[in-house]
Amino acid sequence: MSEGTGGTRQRIQAVALELFTEQGYEKTSLREIAERLNVTKAALYYHFKSKDEIVTSFVDDRLRRMDELIAWAAEQPATLETRRALIGRYADAMFAGELPKVMRFFEQNQTVLKSLVAGQQMRDRMMRLAGELCRGDDSPAAQLRAALTLFAVHSSWFAVRAPDISDDERKKIALEVADELLAKIGS
Amino acid sequence: MSEGTGGTRQRIQAVALELFTEQGYEKTSLREIAERLNVTKAALYYHFKSKDEIVTSFVDDRLRRMDELIAWAAEQPATLETRRALIGRYADAMFAGELPKVMRFFEQNQTVLKSLVAGQQMRDRMMRLAGELCRGDDSPAAQLRAALTLFAVHSSWFAVRAPDISDDERKKIALEVADELLAKIGS
DNA sequence: GTCTATATACTGATAGAC
DNA sequence: GTCTATCAGTATATAGAC
Known part of the structure; x- marks a missing residue:
C-alpha cells in the first residue's frame, strides 16, 4: 500500500x-x-x-500459503501419491523466496511464539499439515513419521554439513528421506 | 553438598x-x-x-552423560548394530528420571542457548552424537538421517498425540522409526 | 514520515544488615 | 540463609513538535 x-x-x-x-x-x-x-x-x-505486530506482519503471508496447502490436501485422496505431492509442494514453498528465513525464525523462537498469536497459528497449521500427511493411518508411528517428514525438510538446512551444496540438492535429499518415511505410512 | x-x-x-x-x-x-x-x-x-549459572547447573549432569555415550560409541565398530545400540542407550537416558525435562528445555530455548556456554556445549555434543550415528557414511543423506533419528526420540513426546499412551510405548515407537532410518545409513 | 523527549516499569545484580 | 534497599541499565510505548 x-x-x-x-x-x-x-x-x-x-x-x-x-x-x-x-x-x-x-x-x-x-x-x-x-x-x-x-x-x-x-x-x-x-x-x-507493537513489537509483536512486526512478527505478525511477516508471518501472515506464510500462514496464507499453508492454509492453501492444507485445503488442497484435504480434497485429495488419502494415498501415498498425495502425501508425496504434499511434501513436495511444501518443500517448494520452503525453499522459495524469503520463506526459508521465516521458517528459520520459527524454528529458533518456538517458546516465545507460544505466547504470540502468530506463533499459535503457525503451530496449529503445522499440526494440521502433519495430520494431512498421515490421513488414513492414525497410529502413533504414523504420526511420528509425518512429523519427521516435515522435520526432514526443515532440518536439511543445518543438519547437512556440506560447504559446497546447492539449495536444490538440499531439497532433493530432504525429499528423498521424506519419501522413505512416507512410504511406511498407511501400509 | x-x-x-x-x-x-x-x-x-x-x-x-x-x-x-x-x-x-x-x-x-x-x-x-x-x-x-x-x-x-x-x-x-x-x-x-548469575541467571545463566542456573542453566549451567542442571545442564552439567546431562553433558557428562552425553560425553560418556559419545566416548563409548567411538570405540565400537561402525556397524548398524552399534548405531542401533547407541540410539537405544540415548533413548534410555532421554526417558529416564529428570533428563527429559532438561531436553525439553533445550528444544524450546535453542536461540537463547546459542549465547550461553552451556548451550554451545550441548549443541556440540548433539552434533558429535549425530556424527557417531553416521560414522562410515558421510553422505548428506546419511547426515540428515542421523539427525532425524535423534529428532525421532525427542519429538515422540509431542508429535504423537495419543492421550492414553505410556512412556515405554512412546520410546518403543521412537526406536522403531529410528531403526528404519538407521538401516539406510552406510549401505 | 520522522523526530525529541519522556513516562513507566522491569531487568539482572550488589552491598550489607540480621 | 534470607532479608531490605538500591544500583545502573534497558525495555516497550506514548505525546507532541517539526
Whole structure:
C-alpha cells in the first residue's frame, strides 16, 4: 500500500527477521533494530503498533500459503501419491523466496511464539499439515513419521554439513528421506 | 553438598527449569522464580551467582552423560548394530528420571542457548552424537538421517498425540522409526 | 514520515544488615 | 540463609513538535 519515501516498512521487516532469528525475539530490542536502520524507535512505532505486530506482519503471508496447502490436501485422496505431492509442494514453498528465513525464525523462537498469536497459528497449521500427511493411518508411528517428514525438510538446512551444496540438492535429499518415511505410512 | 534448611537450591532448579521451558529463558525473570518460591531475588543470588549459572547447573549432569555415550560409541565398530545400540542407550537416558525435562528445555530455548556456554556445549555434543550415528557414511543423506533419528526420540513426546499412551510405548515407537532410518545409513 | 523527549516499569545484580 | 534497599541499565510505548 502506501510506501512513502522508500520501503521503510520492508526494511524494518528484513532487519527484524534477521535479528530475531540470530539472537532471539526477546533478546532483540526495538532500539537495536532502529539503530541498524539509522532511524529512531519512534519511527518503528509509526509503521508497527507493537513489537509483536512486526512478527505478525511477516508471518501472515506464510500462514496464507499453508492454509492453501492444507485445503488442497484435504480434497485429495488419502494415498501415498498425495502425501508425496504434499511434501513436495511444501518443500517448494520452503525453499522459495524469503520463506526459508521465516521458517528459520520459527524454528529458533518456538517458546516465545507460544505466547504470540502468530506463533499459535503457525503451530496449529503445522499440526494440521502433519495430520494431512498421515490421513488414513492414525497410529502413533504414523504420526511420528509425518512429523519427521516435515522435520526432514526443515532440518536439511543445518543438519547437512556440506560447504559446497546447492539449495536444490538440499531439497532433493530432504525429499528423498521424506519419501522413505512416507512410504511406511498407511501400509 | 551443603543443603542447609531444605534443598532450596534444588527447589530453585526445579522451578527455573519449569518456567524456562514453559515461557522461555529470556521471558522468565528472577523475580518470577523468587515469587514462585516465596523467597527474594537476593536469596537466588546466594545459591547461584548469575541467571545463566542456573542453566549451567542442571545442564552439567546431562553433558557428562552425553560425553560418556559419545566416548563409548567411538570405540565400537561402525556397524548398524552399534548405531542401533547407541540410539537405544540415548533413548534410555532421554526417558529416564529428570533428563527429559532438561531436553525439553533445550528444544524450546535453542536461540537463547546459542549465547550461553552451556548451550554451545550441548549443541556440540548433539552434533558429535549425530556424527557417531553416521560414522562410515558421510553422505548428506546419511547426515540428515542421523539427525532425524535423534529428532525421532525427542519429538515422540509431542508429535504423537495419543492421550492414553505410556512412556515405554512412546520410546518403543521412537526406536522403531529410528531403526528404519538407521538401516539406510552406510549401505 | 520522522523526530525529541519522556513516562513507566522491569531487568539482572550488589552491598550489607540480621 | 534470607532479608531490605538500591544500583545502573534497558525495555516497550506514548505525546507532541517539526
